[in-house]
Amino acid sequence: MEPEYLLARAKDENILEKGECGGAVSSIFQYLLDCDLVDGVLNLSHGEDIYDGIPSLIEDSKDLIETCGSLHCAPTMFGELISKYLQDMRLAVAVKPCDAMAIKELENRHQIDGDKLYKVGLNCGGTVLPITARKMIKLFYQIDPADVVKEEIDKGKFIIELTDDSHKELKIDDLEDEGYGRRVNCQRCEQKIPRNADIACGNWGTEPGWTFIEIITSKGKELVEKARENGYIEVKAPSGKAVAIRGKVESVMIKMAQKFQNKYLEENYPSLEKWDEYWNRCIKCYACRDACPLCYCRECDLEKEYYEDSGDTPPDPLTFQGVRLSHVCYSCINCGQCEDVCPMEIPVARIFHKMQKKYRDQTGFTAGISDELPPLYSPEKE
Amino acid sequence: MMKVTHTICPSCSVGCGINLITKNQEVVGTYPYKRHPVNEGKNCLRGRECFEFLGEETRIRTPLIKKGNLVDSDWEEVLNMAARKINSLKGEDIGILASGNCTNEECKNLKKFADALNVENIGYYNHNFPKFDFKTGTLEDLENSQFILVIGDVLKDNPLMGRRIILARENGAIIIATDYPEKTTTGINANKYIQITSIREFLDKLDSEIQSKLDERSTIVVGKLDHKKELNKLYQIVSKSNSKLIPVMGDCNSRGAMNILPALDTDDLKALIESVKLLYVVGDDPVSYTEESFKNLDFLITQATTINNTTLLSDIVLPGAFWAEKGGSFTNNTDNTQKFPQIVPAAGEALDDVTIIQKIAEKLNITF
Known part of the structure; x- marks a missing residue:
């Protein structure tokens, strides 16, 4: 399939507000559950704080709101949860590239039935281990990690938002030089956009309040079209500039990953x-x-x-x-x-x-x- | 319906976090709990298998009563029987034995229960670790130490405590390990291993190299003792050198139980059992380590989750609940009290242990 790009956002106001980048991902899940195309949605919900992502199976679309917003301090893995415990369900799953890779390998080994699965990919610049994130925020940002209400990785920076709406940001490179920042595996990872999912969603290149979606499979194409037709999302075409920026972000990150591969797998x-x-x-x-x-x-x-x-x-x-x-x-x-x-x-x-x-x-x-x-x-x- | 829920590992006294995976109200597996400050998602094999006990074949699902053999009974019959026996005796003839696996809430309830009946023979078996109330070192102290002395095979027995020793070593700390075997896991990962024949002798004639290294950036981790007096000796050593001490005990609430109930060693335990006519055991299996002492007992009540040597000898068996079936709190080695929730219902007619204690109390018309 030729790549197809679009921008999307939720029509539901609550999801539009609580969801990441206009809540397109949550809205697509809502569509799948409401129209009984899946029995459940596997995603992350917030535990005690923003450093605590817990895999959650959502079976009622009203509960999707618990899974809104992205968490970068939750290095979870969904592959085995699906193959071991959810094989009997028709499922939609929010996948980081590594989740999608694991699922692909398990599909190839007949441990997961890909026909039962909608894979909604999330672009990923890497995750941070929760305790590492807390230590790093205390040490380098000199902020009580409990005061952070949101974190974000953007343009090579790890950005934290505090209870008083203020932001503080530091370069990930500097944090990683000190042994903090993203997990070393994430530093080495070249799969930033999960092109082994049905669609890949993210904020690179997009405008505020919209999710950038790359359609990857025909199943993904139908999913997005139907979600729009049924009034769950609205879509528009991204500008050529948006597509170019996204491409550039990806290629910079891949180059960085290759540098880290060299560092961890050869030099050091x-x-x-x-x-x-x-x-x-x-x-x-x-x-x-x-x-x-x-x-x-x-x-x-x-x-x-x-x-x-x-x-x-x-x-x-x-x-x-x-x-x-x-x-x-x-x-x-x-x-x-x-x-x-x-x-x-x-x-x-x-x-x-x-x-x-x-x-x-x-x-x-x-x-x-x-x-x-x-x-x-x-x-x-x- | 699949669900992932945080809990505290009940397998040892380190107090690791672990997630339980439940499907249709049954625990089917574990999942890393990376947000937990003690272990950051890492668990040992024993920890990851902790849920398997829940479905064990030897699980006690109904109250049992001895009629020749142990036979199935019901709550009304066993509670009445327990109350009648307890009522017929003076406080001094009754003994209560809890365990380091009892939650803090259970220990408190047992203490109040004992006080109401004027029972002084109460405690829990804590191997050779006596009650102590000094401030112990933290996991951060351990990880940031420049010198660590380890008594016992902590890397093998309590791997997530061992991990901090490994991290300290990666940061340049010197590790000296000591134990009885020729070789231990901790020993092969230390800078030096000293094979000993007696902990007391080792402490009495403390190696001059160790003495010279002990200072305010040092930690002694003690995973085993031969006698309770040795802890005091260790405390003197760390007090003199301003170093830290972390006693690593056996059970998930060894440290919490200590704050509420007397900690017993083998001699204390034997003396307690031999001085009473009726013994009420909650969560332990004392017959498996001191069978002799049970010879003169008139009546044995055991509250347990699975069949063991003590339940087999009992007159009444009260089916209690596993940690994931009841919720409560455990206090770990480094003095952190951590709450955990009930995740699944108790098996069969089993009840949570605090409820059982209160039901017996009700039958006895005592309130607390």
């Missing part, structure tokens, strides 16, 4: 000695495996007798991390969930991402994007 890649130190910490808790949206085997090789050593920790990295690496590194989407959940702070995703990148460079297979399965994939696991 841990030495073999450092990896030995990391593997020594492993307590064999399987958190990395369990958080990986691609690891789905019902019977995991790691728990088979021939790989189980005495149960002592650390496990032999060759038969533990090595086996996992040989199974999933080709498909690694660099979502970073494994690293996020590792109690021992082992930068697991680095080795997986490095391997995937090497593999991609040799074969052209991009995990989460390419339609086929990785060439070394064993179908026996399905």
Whole structure:
């Protein structure tokens, strides 16, 4: 499909006000629920504060208001929630690029039925770990994190809005130099616009109060048209300038990501000695495996007798991390969930991402994007 | 209907946050709770499996009464029986044993219940950790330490406390670990591992290298003791050197229970059981570690969630609730009291433990 761009916003006044950039995404969800095209919407709702995004399944469109507004401090993953718990539902899901990549890989492995799914993509410049965000706001902004009512990543800055309506912003580059800012996986991520979803929505290039939508699939095209016909959104064509700005934002961010890939996967890649130190910490808790949206085997090789050593920790990295690496590194989407959940702070995703990148460079297979399965994939696991 | 709800992990005393995934009122999995300041979405295996107990086959779903064997009963029968037995005895003949897994609210209710009946034989088994009320170090203190002494295999037993030791080491801290085995997980990740044969001797003749390193930017993490006196010795050491001390106890509310009920070691526990005729056990399984002491007991009431050695020996078994079935609060090692909500209904006829205590009290006509 040729790319098709439009600007959209909610017709419902409440959503127009509470939603991000005119609330087009929430309105599209409202349309899907009201017209019974889906049984539920999977999105994030606010927990105790803006640093607390909780995956929520919305089944009544009246409750969508709880999920309005974007959260950048919620590095969640939806892939496994769908494949494990929501397989029986017709679903619409708000996906960051990594969610969309995980879903794609799970679809390729017949763990998610793509026909039952509407994937509403959200452009993503990266997420910040909630506790890191709070520490960073205290340390560098010298603001009590509880006083922040909204945060935003725009034009290379992390912007916070306070209870008194004032704003404070700092350059993400500077924060990241100090070890704060976006998760390192997000820094390395090249997928800023989820072109593996049905539509990709965001604020790059748009005018205030409107969401910029890129239509990606025919399903997405029909979705937006029907949402408009049924009076949920209004749309207009973006200016050529808007399209150009959006394209520029994307290409700048991709270049930055490549720079970070070089930094983390080449220049500052841990030495073999450092990896030995990391593997020594492993307590064999399987958190990395369990958080990986691609690891789905019902019977995991790691728990088979021939790989189980005495149960002592650390496990032999060759038969533990090595086996996992040989199974999933080709498909690694660099979502970073494994690293996020590792109690021992082992930068697991680095080795997986490095391997995937090497593999991609040799074969052209991009995990989460390419339609086929990785060439070394064993179908026996399905 | 799928839902993700915040709770506190009940698996150890670190007090990590964890999300439970429920589907149609049943807990089906866990999900990282990255906003939680203690563990930032990281949980150990025990933590991630914490919900599996809820559906265990050995789950007690109805009140049980001994008629030869334990047989199914109903609340009215067991509560009447419990009240009759309690009423027939003086306070001094009654013992109450709570557990470090009881919520703060349960401990408070048990204390009031005991006071109303003039029961002085009350407490909970806290292994070898005595009651203490000194200010303990925080997780931030630990992470920012320049020197850390670890007693016990904290990395393995309490990984999310261990994580702060790893982070400190990444920041350049020197870690010395000590324990009994030849090799421990903490030991292989420390700068130095000292294999010992007695904690007391180790503390009495504290290594001069350790002594010289202990200062206001140091923390001692103690995950095991052989005797309660050793904690006082440790407290003297940190007081003298201005360093911090973090005792890491076994149960999710070991620290909270301590503020309300006496903390018992094995000897205290045996003495308590052996001095009473009726024992009311809430949330613990003392028979599995001190079976001998139960020989002379006339009547045993156990409030529990699953069949264990103590319920098997009981005259009455009251089906209690798991943490996710009742809500309440736990106080973790570093003295943070954290509330958690009820997420699913209790299994079968099981009730939340505070309600059970109050129902017995009602039968006894005592109010508190």
